[in-house]
């Protein structure tokens with residue numbers, strides 16, 4: 001049994017999609033990051049970086065319990081454990097890693113900063129809004145060019161690179177899908193997969209982030225995610 005510690009966030013959705021696609025037995029342990037669950041001693045014992053998601057695999061390598069965080073590492077672990085969604089050909093496998101790293105180092109952080117300054121920050125900072133909005137558009141263009149030449153990010157195979165990327169694009173596709181037709185076609189093909197459709201709803205019964213339309217951030221939410229509670233010495 002694998003436990004996914006996470007909530008209704010893009011990063012947890014990547015892992016829910018993978019667990020469903022790969023057919024693992026798993027359960028959700030809901031972590032409410034707006035309430036500060038990620039800052040509790042119990043959660044910090046799993047991930048000292050206080051970020052979700054984390055997986056706990058009771059049947060890890062050698063039959064030992066494995067605790068793992070960072071979505072790129074989790075996706076690679078699950079792909080290797082299942083033997084699926086990672087090309088076996090060495091060149092194609094490396095291209096899959098490339099697009100996975102592009103998501104975790106580029107799309108994730110940059111789209112996150114864009115959401116922060118355009119939607120969450122209490123004050124408007126025009127420079128930051130423009131800097132991250134333009135960077136998001138540039139990254140969307142890179143994706144659109146790739147998906148013009150290939151059906152999936154890694155090539156002809158659907159892989160963990162696609163699973164990593166879609167959850168970060170929901171708002172961009174709703175707002176700008178017409179400008180990025182190849183990304184829109186790929187996103188629609190992904191959403192037709194039952195595992196993706198279900199994975200994108202992980203934890204939504206409990207709470208939502210801006211990617212799902214959350215509005216009305218309070219000062220307490222800001223203190224937990226970006227202010228004094230986030231940065232308290234522990």
Ligand SMILES: N[C@@H](CCC(=O)N[C@@H](CS)C(=O)NCC(=O)O)C(=O)O
Nearest residue numbers: 009010011033038050051052070071
């Ligand atoms: N690089 C990390 C990013 C994880 C991350 O930023 N998670 C967010 C939710 S999408 C979180 O848990 N934030 C809580 C916090 O910052 O306190 C990964 O890929 O796992």
